[in-house]
Amino acid sequence: xxxxxxxxxxxxxxxxxxxxxxxxxxxxxxxxxxxxxxxxxxxxxxxxxxxxxxxxxxxxxxxxxxxxxxxxxxxxxxxxxxxxxxxxxxxxxxxxxxxxxxxxxxxxxxxxxxxxxxxxxxxxxxxxxxxxxxxxxxxxxxxxxxxxxxxxxxxxxxxxxxxxxxxxxxxxxxxxxxxxxxxxxxxxxxxxxxxxxxxxxxxxxxxxxxxxxxxxxxxxxxxxxxxxxxxxxxxxxxxxxxxxxxxxxxxxxxxxxxxxxxxxxxxxxxxxxxxxxxxxxxxxxxxxxxxxxxxxxxxxxxxxxxxxxxxxxxxxxxxxxxxxxxxxxxxxxxxxxxxxxxxxxxxxxxxxxxxxxxxxxxxxxxxxxxxxxxxxxxxxxxxxxxxxxxxxxxxx
Numbered sequence: 001x002x003x004x005x006x007x008x009x010x011x012x013x014x015x016x017x018x019x020x021x022x023x024x025x026x027x028x029x030x031x032x033x034x035x036x037x038x039x040x041x042x043x044x045x046x047x048x049x050x051x052x053x054x055x056x057x058x059x060x061x062x063x064x065x066x067x068x069x070x071x072x073x074x075x076x077x078x079x080x081x082x083x084x085x086x087x088x089x090x091x092x093x094x095x096x097x098x099x100x101x102x103x104x105x106x107x108x109x110x111x112x113x114x115x116x117x118x119x120x121x122x123x124x125x126x127x128x129x130x131x132x133x134x135x136x137x138x139x140x141x142x143x144x145x146x147x148x149x150x151x152x153x154x155x156x157x158x159x160x161x162x163x164x165x166x167x168x169x170x171x172x173x174x175x176x177x178x179x180x181x182x183x184x185x186x187x188x189x190x191x192x193x194x195x196x197x198x199x200x201x202x203x204x205x206x207x208x209x210x211x212x213x214x215x216x217x218x219x220x221x222x223x224x225x226x227x228x229x230x231x232x233x234x235x236x237x238x239x240x241x242x243x244x245x246x247x248x249x250x251x252x253x254x255x256x257x258x259x260x261x262x263x264x265x266x267x268x269x270x271x272x273x274x275x276x277x278x279x280x281x282x283x284x285x286x287x288x289x290x291x292x293x294x295x296x297x298x299x300x301x302x303x304x305x306x307x308x309x310x311x312x313x314x315x316x317x318x319x320x321x322x323x324x325x326x327x328x329x330x331x332x333x334x335x336x337x338x339x340x341x342x343x344x345x346x347x348x349x350x351x352x353x354x355x356x357x358x359x360x361x362x363x364x365x366x367x368x369x370x371x372x373x374x375x376x377x378x379x380x381x382x383x384x385x386x387x388x389x390x391x392x393x394x395x396x
Contacts, residue, residue, distance in 0.1 A: 019115055022110065037053060037141065061151070076167070077138045121385065136166075149345075155343075155347075160352060174359050176377065177358060177381060184314050189309060207295055213251065242271055247267060313346065330387050358384065361377050
């Protein structure tokens with residue numbers, strides 16, 4: 001990592017240092033994140049934060065909630081996730097878990113998505129600790145967001161159980177420091193299709209799992225076309241309606257054997273206000289009626305079984321809430337709504353906490369080799385979080 005320069009603010013130098021530390025923890029979702037959580041908890045706890053560590057069942061992963069300020073007022077959540085996607089691509093120029101600063105950018109896995117926001121929160125945390133807050137600030141960092149927002153529900157329930165729950169959550173996903181007021185939800189499913197096998201020359205005697213999977217996939221594609229034609233629509237999204245598609249498929253063992261099994265995964269990305277669960281349940285029922293039941297009538301044990309992989313809800317519009325109105329003048333320009341997921345929908349649905357997205361960096365850099373965040377984005381994030389501290393220090 002390069003040394004500080006005279007052109008950088010002291011805050012930015014501190015952010016670079018914190019971000020380099022955070023990137024140094026290999027928190028790819030397949031690994032644990034506990035060392036990073038303990039690192040952040042020690043730093044924030046030393047500043048006087050009330051610390052709650054919420055481990056998962058294994059103890060190798062955990063969420064962190066660090067609260068500053070009074071407990072008898074509704075405050076603001078600053079939320080981020082600590083896991084990152086794998087960095088196995090050969091295109092990386094250098095170690096992805098060692099921060100590198102060059103040409104006004106900081107490179108490393110998670111620099112943009114989304115350890116940059118966490119580093120900014122750590123940078124301004126001493127100001128939070130020293131301020132005479134009239135409303136609390138809750139710094140919340142989760143595990144396993146990248147594989148389905150698995151850690152966020154525990155944080156949402158923890159916040160909802162506080163004597164006075166927070167009134168607004170700011171999710172620090174990369175938005176180029178623009179205000180995002182909507183995010184799609186997701187239901188990820190796996191279908192397992194079981195038929196009967198034998199020599200392919202006797203194919204009419206068998207139940208071909210791949211062919212029946214194809215019929216189910218065609219029904220999924222037909223359902224997806226209905227979203228594009230009939231809505232519901234929200235034109236604040238780049239893709240203004242729900243989407244559904246098959247993402248992976250496998251089956252069969254040889255060219256001369258009727259395939260006995262086939263599995264595939266598919267997803268629904270929903271917009272706020274639609275009945276995503278009802279839509280999915282209705283589709284599965286139709287597939288069972290038209291594909292699964294006929295298979296079962298052809299052979300014992302044949303059929304199709306669905307398994308939910310994960311799900312998280314869409315995030316609704318927070319700008320009409322009193323909590324947002326109280327701080328509306330602090331937020332940057334509006335940047336629309338995003339089709340990628342975040343923990344905002346979880347906070348809103350499980351915790352009753354209206355949520356928005358504001359964070360440094362571009363989602364275009366996420367999940368790519370040589371991921372980076374621009375240093376000026378980190379500067380803007382520090383200034384934004386600092387304005388919130390100022391507001392909460394003087395408003396009753």
